[in-house]
Amino acid sequence: MSRISRxxxxxxxxxxxxxxxSLSAAQGAPTNAANATVSKESKLRAAYLLNFIKFxxxxxxSPDDPRTPLSICLQDATPFEEFFRxxxxxxxxxxxxxxxxxxxxxEAEHCDxxxxxxxxxxxxLKLEGSVVVISSDQVLQKNAxxxxxxxxxxxxxxxxxxxxxxxxxTVSSELLKLAKIK
Amino acid sequence: xxxxxxxxxxxxLAILALVYSGYSFPQSTPSxxxxxxxxxxxxxxxDDPSVSVLNRSSWSFTFQRKSAEFKEFLEGDKRVSEDxxxxxxxxxxxxxxxxxxxxxxxxxxxxxxxxSVGYAFNDSWRSHLTVPYLEQNTDHxxxxxxxxxxxxxxxxxxxxVVSASxxxxxxxxxxxxxxxxxxxxxxxIDEEGDTPRAxxxxxxxxxxxxxxxxxxxxxxxxxxxxxxYDINLALAAIIRSGTNDNDYRLGNSYSLAGRYNFHFSDxxxxxxxxxxxxxxxxxxxxxSLLVDSxxxxxxxxxxxxxxxxxKIAARAGVSWxxxxxxxxxIELGKPLYQNxxxxxxxxxWRSSLQISRPF
Numbered sequence: 001m002s003r004i005s006r007x008x009x010x011x012x013x014x015x016x017x018x019x020x021x022s023l024s025a026a027q028g029a030p031t032n033a034a035n036a037t038v039s040k041e042s043k044l045r046a047a048y049l050l051n052f053i054k055f056x057x058x059x060x061x062s063p064d065d066p067r068t069p070l071s072i073c074l075q076d077a078t079p080f081e082e083f084f085r086x087x088x089x090x091x092x093x094x095x096x097x098x099x100x101x102x103x104x105x106x107e108a109e110h111c112d113x114x115x116x117x118x119x120x121x122x123x124x125l126k127l128e129g130s131v132v133v134i135s136s137d138q139v140l141q142k143n144a145x146x147x148x149x150x151x152x153x154x155x156x157x158x159x160x161x162x163x164x165x166x167x168x169x170t171v172s173s174e175l176l177k178l179a180k181i182k
Numbered sequence: 183x184x185x186x187x188x189x190x191x192x193x194x195l196a197i198l199a200l201v202y203s204g205y206s207f208p209q210s211t212p213s214x215x216x217x218x219x220x221x222x223x224x225x226x227x228x229d230d231p232s233v234s235v236l237n238r239s240s241w242s243f244t245f246q247r248k249s250a251e252f253k254e255f256l257e258g259d260k261r262v263s264e265d266x267x268x269x270x271x272x273x274x275x276x277x278x279x280x281x282x283x284x285x286x287x288x289x290x291x292x293x294x295x296x297x298s299v300g301y302a303f304n305d306s307w308r309s310h311l312t313v314p315y316l317e318q319n320t321d322h323x324x325x326x327x328x329x330x331x332x333x334x335x336x337x338x339x340x341x342x343v344v345s346a347s348x349x350x351x352x353x354x355x356x357x358x359x360x361x362x363x364x365x366x367x368x369x370x371i372d373e374e375g376d377t378p379r380a381x382x383x384x385x386x387x388x389x390x391x392x393x394x395x396x397x398x399x400x401x402x403x404x405x406x407x408x409x410x411y412d413i414n415l416a417l418a419a420i421i422r423s424g425t426n427d428n429d430y431r432l433g434n435s436y437s438l439a440g441r442y443n444f445h446f447s448d449x450x451x452x453x454x455x456x457x458x459x460x461x462x463x464x465x466x467x468x469x470s471l472l473v474d475s476x477x478x479x480x481x482x483x484x485x486x487x488x489x490x491x492x493k494i495a496a497r498a499g500v501s502w503x504x505x506x507x508x509x510x511x512i513e514l515g516k517p518l519y520q521n522x523x524x525x526x527x528x529x530x531w532r533s534s535l536q537i538s539r540p541f
Contacts, residue, residue, distance in 0.1 A: 051218075051219070051220045054220075086213075090215075153227040154226065155228050175220070178221075178224055
């Protein structure tokens with residue numbers, strides 16, 4: 001057998017030996033026990049919720065100014081609360097400059113950005129000026145700015161432009177391109 | 183030991199083992215979701231309730247079978263018949279020129295099995311290792327006694343390519359990638375077979391060799407429009423370097439390919455494409471292919487000047503997302519126009535079958 005043939009024969013075996021431990025290590029990556037029970041659909045809602053922040057500009061919250069943290073409120077019993085906290089922590093470690101403070105709605109004093117999975121009273125003072133994201137169009141919330149819905153096995157979202165304009169926030173064209181506009 | 187059988191089998195087992203390992207990635211941790219862009223999220227399906235859902239892996243695997251058939255002759259873009267190219271011999275009265283030969287190839291069939299593993303270092307950097315296994319077969323007619331028809335074959339590992347790709351830009355509408363690689367000459371350039379040149383086995387012509395014998399540099403830029411019109415464009419080149427141990431270098435190759443993807447459904451995406459390719463002729467010559475005569479080339483495929491040219495081809499295919507992680511793609515290609523350094527065997531058709539587990 002030539003030297004080259006021998007190398008070609010040995011290479012996949014060597015690759016297997018090198019890659020298998022790294023794959024096993026990836027499999028053994030720590031996964032929070034609470035996160036393990038969260039469905040993929042909820043995780044996607046959480047990931048979208050965090051991603052939207054990059055595309056929304058709040059007039060009093062500059063992304064570069066850590067002195068004005070953004071208050072995010074999750075309605076009590078939000079299925080992905082712990083996952084979302086971990087997600088926000090991972091994102092801030094990566095490169096997100098904006099300082100985020102995450103509260104449960106019942107414990108918050110004021111919310112800039114709120115996620116609801118069931119309706120609340122519209123005159124709730126905590127939600128005044130808040131960009132409200134709701135889990136689905138089954139949740140009847142008149143002041144909702146972003147509404148998740150499912151189409152063809154994928155999570156999509158609708159943006160209520162009138163409500164966005166009322167809030168005085170601006171939404172980037174990148175986000176609007178992907179949304180259904182109401 | 184029969185390495186021709188063992189090498190593909192070993193690679194197949196290695197690929198399968200890696201594919202199986204990839205299946206159990208628990209890619210649903212917060213940090214993995216945190217790395218996803220809005221566009222990545224937009225592509226996710228929701229219906230797998232499993233905790234160990236694989237959204238994006240750092241590894242990609244591809245197995246591709248490519249096949250091409252060449253027959254009949256072109257000189258420039260004009261058809262030339264087999265009778266015009268086959269020299270009738272000294273007794274025929276037909277003058278020998280540099281455009282006719284005592285040996286002429288009939289049909290050339292080339293099949294390549296490509297095994298490719300990719301690794302994504304992050305969202306912007308990716309690397310690939312591709313190892314091809316080639317099978318080639320050419321039938322001939324000749325005026326040489328006992329060789330009026332004969333067939334030559336070669337098979338084995340081709341040149342191994344390692345490449346790195348960098349994402350120049352990405353948005354919800356389009357992305358740009360640039361790729362540079364190195365082709366390592368692991369393919370043989372000393373394949374032998376029984377030809378009319380002499381009794382026993384001799385060095386086979388350029389088309390039947392498995393590698394280039396030189397270190398080559400594949401480079402490319404690709405664009406993918408993800409907006410209302412799903413379009414892929416790719417500009418690519420293979421730049422050859424130096425001269426191999428048999429004193430020649432294959433020609434550089436340049437191509438521009440584009441395709442339009444139709445979105446009939448989420449899982450089935452047919453496409454139509456067009457490509458233009460220019461390949462230079464061979465530089466230098468393998469002198470072991472020559473015969474001692476005023477016309478030293480016994481067959482057109484032994485003349486280094488009769489390689490390369492321009493080809494414009496149409497392609498049609500379909501990409502089928504057979505599961506959340508695996509994709510099957512089938513493609514057929516047919517040249518629309520060829521202008522070859524001839525007389526040269528023209529390409530008749532090509533096909534590709536690919537199963538992949540993308541990143």
